[in-house]
Amino acid sequence: MNYIKPVTLSALALIASFSVYADDMQAKVQAYIKSGFHKGKNQDPKRLEQDETLKVCSETRGKVSGEQAKAIVEREKATIKYPANGILMGNWQKGKKAFTDGFAMRIGRYEPDAPDKVRGGNCYACHAADPKELAAGNLGTNLRGYGKIRGNTWDTVKYTYDKIYNAQSVIPCSNMPRLGHNGVLSPEQIADIVSFLVDPASPVNK
């Protein structure tokens, strides 16, 4: 103990008190969440559980340290699964539908979706893609001409598949849902969407 300079000691105390505060805050957040949502029929409390990545992204409000960023990318990369046939470029016509269809998956007492309702990526909510679709959001990147700009090399195809399957494997704390990892889209649907974005015949690249 006596080799440690007083400055270091006070710095340590500061770090300790900050983490106690953070833990206290997290315990409080959990208490609010626990009493904040209805329980019972058509509810799904599992959806309220955060994994390590979401915990870090929430606590830091997306401003992660270099180390945290590295850990997220490593962890999320390891979750990616590919279609059984190994082909990451599917059918762009099917991809157009999967790109456009809503997520479904709503639950609760008021307006739940049918559990077997077809799930899509609801991508136009945030991204422009087919130039003919004007009602496109702007929370995400504009994807018009995606394949024309990036080409359709293996690297582009693989990057695009990985990004859609698990956005956080590319950008830590990305706002984009981890559509494959969270089970919103199947690997086959993701391969179809890759084709919709990359295939020179797709309207995205016209």
Added chain:
Amino acid sequence: MAKLTQPSWLLACAIGFGISTAIAQDNADQGASVDDYREMTYGDRDANPALLVVDRGEQLFKEKRGPKNVSLETCDFGLGAGVVKGAYAQMPRYFKDTDRVQDLESRLLTCMTEIQGFDAADVTTKTFADERINEPNMDIEALAAYVAVQSDGMKLNPPADHPKEKEAIAMGEQLFWHRHGPLDFSCATCHSADGKRIRLQNLGNFYTAKDAQKTMGSWPTYRVSHGLARNMQHRMWDCHWQMRLPDLEYGSPMSTALLAFLSHQAKDAPMVLPGMTR
């Protein structure tokens, strides 16, 4: 019959107008379409259909109801028993009797159970009308709209002095950034940057005072797409439903903390009530 068909015709008109404006402006600010709709169809805010709901809320407020057969006229919304004028503009706030921070609707629930003897679980079984079946607003929606509209023309100024008020605001902000559900979303995903849209729908940035004030100063509102008056608890529930989460519990500390934070961000908002939004 005219009453039933009119809103859907107006809605079709509003949507059509929105789309044509969208094409003309090429994804520019879509706020104009609802303003135009308001001008085209009603001309002045005294004809806002939500005012019919407010009138029904006033009747319900003054009527003897519940197992104890008394009115809500002794309910304390923070400015003293029975004072509704300006009360909503100073909520959420800390209440000594319940020892917690309450928004208008959780406070209303307290008065309905404590003063009138209603069962909270019964009342909260269904707090929102279903727009898909042209259902009229629920009683609790009408009551909340009535009390809130008594702050029309005032400035939003919720207190932030009591430690529990400070805590609610801080927790509300933390919860605003809390990501969960199958889409990994938080409130901040959509509401923490300027000029963002889902499809063509503008998203307010709650870190920009102008945006926060525009939203908080215009609710309760007549939601054209629902054909109903809607209060802030519905807005909070709706966002979480869209985030594919379980139903946000009506009047829960979580919903109240979020509203404490949002109201804090919107401080000094001119209240123009009821509003009219998509």
